[in-house]
């Protein structure tokens with residue numbers, strides 16, 4: 082009996098922890114799972130036929146279906162208004178929901194009120210373990226899929242994920258719905274095992290327990306919740322075996338562990354296991370030569386040379402009286418490499434943020450690749466063919482270089498999660514194609530050797546290059562590079578200049594912000610100079626270098642340099 086209940090509680094604890102894991106992988110902290118579990122358990126018990134009518138297993142299966150549906154639908158209803166909340170605000174909102182459910186359940190007649198409802202015990206240990214195995218399988222197959230990588234990316238850097246074309250709101254909501262369904266499953270299994278369910282079974286302590294189990298086990302590796310549950314369920318058993326009966330030890334230990342894990346072991350117990358990185362089967366980038374690797378994934382038709390790619394009319398951005406940009410008129414045409422230079426604070430980053438949809442103009446209009454970024458979500462602008470790097474690297478730090486670039490290929494790759502669940506060979510083929518495509522992008526920027534290295538472990542210059550590889554992976558029509566040569570030495574900057582030239586000769590349109598003037602002069606066919614948010618000059622490199630206004634505002638003259 083002792084062994085049986087321990088086994089069941091390990092399985093149930095693991096399932097509940099997976100409902101936290103489901104959202105933690107996407108960087109969301111939700112504490113509403115106890116509320117989903119409670120609603121699911123009471124609804125399933127009230128609505129499902131009794132085991133004496135249709136048999137134990139059929140009754141349990143119907144109850145599970147009802148419970149998971151209730152959990153998922155409740156998550157949609159709660160998720161729609163709360164998914165824009167971040168961090169602690171989401172935690173507070175979801176905790177408030179769980180508390181509201183608890184109070185509701187206590188005061189309803191159909192739930193049995195505070196006394197609760199008795200439920201026939203039909204759950205056998207094997208059923209609990211089959212359920213756990215299915216849930217673990219789901220998250221195992223999710224991890225290295227296109228969907229799983231998108232969730233990883235959102236966790237690591239939401240803004241960069243948006244810029245890679247990921248619809249963050251939709252992904253966050255679907256992770257939340259999965260959490261609701263899994264919490265619902267837990268609630269039903271719990272109900273059909275413990276004989277009597279009461280509202281207090283799903284209180285604050287339960288929510289914390291599930292969270293602790295997921296975090297202690299490891300919130301970024303699918304095996305984490307299972308490890309956490311084995312560990313925490315075994316604590317009272319070990320206590321009992323060695324003759325310490327104190328009931329406070331387990332909650333004390335789990336809280337202490339949570340603290341230790343957060344401080345010293347962010348990957349949880351799972352970080353003691355070897356981490357499986359996305360790998361290439363064979364041949365790596367060599368399987369596709371030149372641009373073939375890219376075009377085989379993308380169907381995008383790039384603008385012809387001379388065709389308008391960006392058209393800005395009277396564009397302005399006013400930050401409460403500070404004009405970051407004012408009255409910008411600018412056309413960028415297909416295949417051109419346009420340099421954007423100007424002193425610090427001139428408004429360069431603000432301008433490219435408006436072009437890529439990250440920031441909305443306060444006046445004027447921008448049209449980019451046929452859409453107005455002011456009216457479109459960032460991921461839609463990316464889908465239209467705009468890709469960018471950031472002034473301060475925004476890599477997905479805990480992912481490898483290859484995985485970073487595979488996320489960059491989100492827009493040009495096919496969804497693989499459902500096919501991975503069914504173990505279809507086509508999913509593996511598609512994953513390998515996107516991995517080869519990513520390896521090819523890495524090779525193009527000279528990072529082929531670093532494919533397996535974690536992004537945060539790369540040198541600064543390599544991180545800049547990795548951002549370019551990631552931006553290239555979506556096969557963009559317009560590539561925006563924000564100070565890509567910052568931190569690079571002369572040799573590296575020359576190599577970058579050559580790379581930009583070769584990308585342009587492939588038909589890519591490039592907008593380059595750079596303080597390395599020598600590089601801009603060498604690389605760009607045309608240059609726009611900004612000062613105090615306004616365009617003060619436009620022309621070829623030769624015209625710009627001679628322009629008195631530019632010399633005064635930005636370049637400085639040789640006399641003034643000598644004098645200083």
Ligand SMILES: Nc1ncnc2c1ncn2[C@@H]1O[C@H](COP(=O)(O)OP(=O)(O)OP(=O)(O)O)[C@@H](O)[C@H]1O
Pocket residue numbers: 400403404405423424425426427428429430431432472
């Ligand atoms: N979010 C913001 N809120 C208020 N002011 C801002 C904001 N972002 C930028 N600014 C202001 O707008 C102006 C232009 O800033 P921006 O970062 O676009 O310049 P930049 O040319 O990219 O500078 P740098 O070369 O230093 O990166 C600056 O005066 C800056 O302080």
